Amino acid sequence: GLLAMEGLLPEDNDLSETAGVIAAEIEDQHRMSVHQILAANRHNEAKRIRGLIEKDGTFKPARNFDRLLTRTSTGVPIMTVVLLTTLICVFIIGSFLEEGIVELFETFLIQPMYELSLPPLAENILYSLLIAVEAGLGIAFPYVFVFYILISVLEDTGYMTRAAFLADRAMHNIGMHGQALIPMVLGFGCNVPAIMAIRQFSEREKIIASFLITMVPCSARTVIIAGIVFTFVGLFAALSIYLIVFVLIILTGIVLTKVTPGDQFGMILEMVPMRKPRAKQTLTRAWLRMKEFLFIAMPLLLVSSVVLGILQFFGVIAAFQVLFEGFMYSALGLPDYASTSLLFGILRKEMAFETLAILSGTANLGAVMSAAQLYVFAVVSVLFVPCISTIAVLYRQMGLKISLAVCCYTLSLGFVTGIILNALFNIF
Template sequence: MKFALIGNPNVGKSLIFNQLTGIGVEISNFPGTTVDLCSGNVCYKKEKFEIIDFPGIYSLDGKSEEEEEVRKYLRNEHVDALIAVLDATHLERNLYLLLQIAEYEIPTVVVLNMIDEAEKQNIHINFAELSDILGCEIIATTATEGKNIGSIIPAALQTASKIKARVPYDRHVEAGIRSLVKLSECSRLEAILTLEGIMQNPELTDTAETISAEIEEEHRMSVYQIMATNRHNEAAKISEEVTSEKGEKKEFRFEKYLTRYFPGIPILALILLSTLMIVFFVGSFLEEMIVSLFEQYAVEPLLAMGLDPLTEQVSFSFVIALQAGLGIAFPFVFVFYILISILEDSGYMTRAAFLADRAMHRIGMHGQALIPMVLGFGCNVPAVMSIRHLSKRERVIASFLITMVPCSARTVIIAGIVAVFVGVPAALSVYLIVFALIALTGIVLTKFTPGEQYGMILEMAPLRMPKAKQTLSRAWLHMKEFIFIAMPILLVSSIVLGLLQYGGIIQAFQDVFAPAMDAALGLPDYASTSLLFGILRKEMAFETLAILAGTADLGSVMTGIQLYVFAVVSVLFVPCISTIAVLYREMGVKIAALVSAYTLTLGLIVGSLIHFIWSYL
């Protein structure tokens, strides 16, 4: 048996999915978190059922890829029951989608989520009446507290039924639907989709076009617009019938200030700055502690053991990789993800995106690409995946800009190398350089990329107190990836590096590249090897630097300006291998190659500029 979770963005589908399946897919207070279909299993009374978590959609009549994907799935695959998740605080908008789902005539259970918020906002919904109108069972839930989640699967199994509520379309449209059905013996759904121009059915299209033309003549509106209006009216009518609001909504006053230029922009700057500061300070405090523990209890005792050179090299590589991973990267990654999770869950992130959008438009930058760019601060990979709903032109621009956004791994480099050994102002200046280059790249690309520019539609996520458990578990989701994917790569490559070093091969490699690196960037010879490793995972540039230098105290082997140049180059130069792979998947080989070549050149040019300017000062 197969069930599917369907609903608007940001209504709690993924949270419910996680609670039902025990799988940890990403949940955040940011519309559009889930972009791929996720599937998982749930056990109920010793039987196993499959559940699908659809990406959030506002309607089934739009042209975005998510809607296309869900529509195709509903029409071509068999789903035993839909679990439609509605947000009780935005009933009308959620019903608009539900009324379209109804037309697919798939057995459905309606989950009315966010009951806690609705109560806080004094929104009261008459469940019995709503269930009567829709003709299916309603389960009222508060997913964050796990309330009533247990009733969902039994309901999907036993009481799921086709929604009986139907949109009464304009009578000309209804007549058109009826004649299409009669003419070609298709279903009502097919007739509707063809009239809307969503489905191309060679048998129907001609007739449908004639009918549409007649209706448009009469109404001076496209059939698509008429039907959308009818649906909106019906959704509004139902929502009004079952909802009663008492008292005033409170939260909204404070909210207004966050999206105004003033004091919105200063607040945004302050929040960004404090986020970086906290990452720098807490991260480096933890780093110092862990690194010195490692030195004292692992590195020194190991060197004192007097092992034979090969064994010593291998075990030294192992220990120093552990130290680099747990001591250097972990503290920064961890603090960073906790903070980002808090910002997202509080709903502030959508406000930041909104503000930044207005500001960015002024310098000719692109609006819609902004949400993915904000995501890019966490990791470029999901950010690139989330540009799928943009137009072709926007996707090309976004591909370049997103891969330049300093992700958490690059924050590790900036924090761990520059903030720790050179100073916090220097670390902030790296961000300034990167942001300036992103803006410049954006302006140039906007000028030269063909295609139209669209505006941005971003729904404000509600302001909410982040929940400790959810924030931690999301930070943990990313940490897990770090520990189980990055750490093993780091350990293995460190040992390989150790062996290569033992065999003198690293030396040979560096002999070839070192002169150029030294001349152009003024970096020591082992830095070129580290930069190369940075392509595997960004923060590995930093970790291998420590490994090859043989110490985590980089300040003792490199000068401040060398560390600064190294950080700038590795932050800018070539996205990591996972980002290149996902770019290739989403955009094709040409864009992936162009982006890599561009960032490589940019990194080397900017690095050598800094080096030369510094030497002349």
């Protein structure tokens, strides 16, 4: 008003333009966004006030430990070790449990079934059902439950908030703030609650998060990676899939940051105190998450296995596979029944693996597919269209347009990545 009239400030219609020029100069000088600069200034002021009122030595051990976890030079290596240790523990413990359960199924259920002399249709259905139960309880259950226990331990200790704080600057590079790390990590368990956790984000961040979270390898995808690649190819091959996915997530985030309209904001994150996890609380939280697998995924798997057995007996599956046989083999190097497995993977991600076991006639996939085929199938399955539950929640949160965009993008990304990997395997 008055200052503008006196020529000390520009008129209102020029004020926003002037502010934009000043903001650009500040960002160029500090190599950070204005939001990050303001957040840093607030953080420094809060630190100054804390220094005035906090007595020397108060909470010193806890404070030093927090600094160790949140300082970039020490926190990043610690976070890397924590994540790798978590994945390796899931693979090793899950594999140990899997071997025992699968052996029991093969000895006491699968082999005796052949001695029953059932009619062909009944035998086909029963065999598909038993293979599905074996794949679900004997393969998926060990990996999923172990993962949920380990994630619950990290949450109960308070480490997850430290990881979010540490990741804030890196997350800004893919269009989100550090607090978005929490739904991203939740996505390792299940993409559904991870998508639901983005409600408080800005519209821009919700769009970016919708794409990135659906690419995170959830526990069902971990079942595919561990049950197929770790079991039949090796540990480093399994870990390399996570590396491929993480690189694709980062590249996708960088592109979306450039093309998605809207402002990027900072965050205020409550840093809960570090504490010792309680076994009862950890197991309870893991069990609550595990119930979804047992009471939703398993019934769906059993019904689908019966349907598969019937369709396979009457030749419907074979007819469907003929349609995609050329593409699956020439482009991806996979057997024709892999197309059916990918399709059933949309119902539940781990069903891609379980259906593959059913259609190949054995849980020992290494006997019917090469290491390269298993690797390509796992990568395509992991990047493929999200499961139907994730799509439903995504539609409810973001609407039809974003849901279709995510499905089309992940479908294309899965096939393109699989084609590239198959070409590389053929060359080398």
